[in-house]
Amino acid sequence: MTTVNLHLQQVKERTAESMEEMWVNMGPQHPSTHGVLRLLIKLDGEVVRECIPYMGYMHRCHEKIGENRAYVQIIPYTDRLDYLASMYNNWAYCLACERLMGIQIPERAEYLRVLIGELQRIASHLIWLGTFGLDLGNFTLFMWCFREREMILDLFEAVSGQRLNYSFMRIGGLALDVPEGWLGDVKAFLQWFKPRLPEYDRLTTDNIIWQKRIQGVGILTPEDAVSYACSGPMLRGSGIRWDLRKNDPYGIYDRFEFDIPVGTRGDVWDRFWVRRQEMEQSVRIVEQALTEIPPGPVLAPVAKKLRAPVGDIYSRVESPRGELGDYIVADGSEKPYRYKVRAPTFVNLSALPVMLPGYLVADAVAVLGSVDIVLCEVDR
């Protein structure tokens, strides 16, 4: 309790510092905090001087729940972490368990995981692009992105019966094989989606207002990016060519050809441009997976009651938002002894107070948007 009082005292002192500066609460109810995040921002006119993020409004102690569930029972809870990329959360958790228990999964399941994972990455980046458009005041982009995302959701609905919280992956593979003709539907979707990207460019990349708004704003130096352990497009936007799919391959990513787009200056534009190009790369991966996918089973023969050997593992995957890690400590029982999720957005968000000071309020919105936060994952 003393730390709390101390902190309140500090805030009071800071508030009393000067009449010119104003503390503004951005959130928890604010249109551009992408969920219930509260930013306490000190404004000097329109310029941000300081930013203190407060979170935890959606905290449900995911990790405590995990400690009280069997390994398989945790899968549906992982859906609720990053609800815009549920498939990837499933994958990250299942992969950690498989590595811990030494389970090999069938070839077809590996291909389907990559295929679905990359479609999920496209869907997640589409949502990001749309909401980022909202942050910058471009409404039309939002609707256009949702149109394409809706098609991916339809594809996922066909395989899992769900549109948001899929719970589709299992420890040892997938819950079900994809329905007949589904791979053809994916092909058709890619045919539709590929010409849409230049269309988005006409609204965004080619537009001078869009360029001027986000170039040179919210710069994150490579040193800061590494110190704050940023990952995903945040890290790549700062010019560090680091993608777990290439640098620490999991699944069968080492079999595919794709590029890692990187930025040069580490500003909002670079993060935008990295995500924009990643969608193209994901399309490439999906196309390769479609041609190579073999027939066969999708679930390895695993025990009904899974027990992990004593030990711990930190397993990581490259989710659309960055490095999604699971730290699992097993004590030999049916439940994990300790289960921690290293949420990429939680870590990326911690770099926000470094990026904001010195920019305008309008930039603060753009910078926050470029971090691509999902509060359910931040708060866990």
Place this chain on the structure above:
Amino acid sequence: MTAEEILQQIRARFGSEIRTSEVRRGEASVTITGDRNLEICRFIKEELGFEYLNCLSGVDWIGENEMEVAYAISSLRQPGKIILRARIPRNEPVLSSVVPLWGTANWHEREAFDLLGIRFENHPDLRRILLPEDWIGHPLRRDYQDERFVPYPWDDRKPGSVVRPTTA
């Protein structure tokens, strides 16, 4: 640098601090006593060149009456991963903060403080991060009771049934 080499270097430098060390799944896995965690981390970061702190998580080993902080450390320039576990007594879980080395440790340590009650010395801003500021207890401790038993300051309806969780 292979995991075995990493372990040798750490052993050579901090032999007395190390409880166990092994190579598991190609990763260096070290358990240390908590006294010199900052120095060991600095050694790993600055001399072994593992500059990326992936994750920091606390574990409550209630059976051994100990707390643990596990650092998952890797590098963007070289392969290899290190899992460093610092053990501290459970009744006084205090550890030096590694925020001077890694900015990302700031929020991770706040989270460990929040959910497990591990205190980090010299942390710039150690306060609750996910739970409300007036929350009592640390939910991820193994002896933490169900939230129904958390006594709220304004709730004294059933004084007999209230089990006060341990507060660090």
Place this chain on the structure above:
Amino acid sequence: MPQIREELVARFYALFEGWGIPWIVPRLVVMLVVVSIIILFISVSAMFLIWWERKISAHIQARFGPMRVGGWHGWAQSIADGVKLLLKEDIIPTQADRPVFILAPMVVFAAALAAYVVIPFGPGLIVEDLNIGILYVIAISSLTVVGIIMAGWGSNNKYAALGALRSAAQAVSYEVPLVVSLIGPLLLVGSLSTTKIVEAQRYLWFIVLQPLAFLTYFTCAVAETNRLPFDIPEAESELVAGFHVEYSGMRFAIFFLAEYANMFTVCAIATTVFLGGWRGPLLPPWLWFLLKTFFLLFVMIWLRWTLARVRVDQLMNVAWKVLLPLAFANLGITGLLVWVFS
């Protein structure tokens, strides 16, 4: 048309004079009638505009927009919305400055209303052909800012205050190039009266002679009405809703109505000064006027749903470093040419 109107009014006055009632009474009656007509026109056109904007934006965004209320393409949607807003509870924040808070929407609406006096919908179809018409519009439309600042201040809300300050800065900046760009065509006419300006475009619209002035004016007009890409006073992603964040129900509806009325005004002025006003073949003059105005409104809506929002500092830069020099250059060239040819 004007003769008939003059005659009607004269007879009306004479009637009352015959009854021995002081002249102030018929005068008041005439004023009331005219004001009612204007308010009716504003309400109907604003409602139509809102519905129109929703349909256009919907089609730009690959959806349908309102489709249910009223049957045909949701034509009654705005009416339903208006009724809903009017029936809502009137909420005034406890910490607000009550008189200022209540007065603010009225000031904004009054300013929007007053500007309609000099809009020439057709030959003689004008409330009062003031000889200082354009100057009057510019002066009156600046009053909107006073109302916005009152709203921002009276709400006692940081977001509202920020929005109001932004609005004041924006209005002051954009008023200057707006006025300067209008002087060009005025030099060609030699009069400030809106009717005379339209009559001067008998052979050639001023958009041909003054394209630069038109572009400058239109950009400033978009900024004046706080529309995207210049809607920073109410940028919802930054300031939630800006100056009207605390307003709801009827008071919000009045702000909304005033905003669309202002849009109509600036586009009507653009039509009058640059697009030849009511002039056009075949169709009746008032229809031509409305067609041209609504075309400009369509362009404004189109801009809003395709562009992103500029930033505060960029907004100021555009006003002072781009638009103002352009407007002055246009003014200088026009002045020189007028002097040479006359």
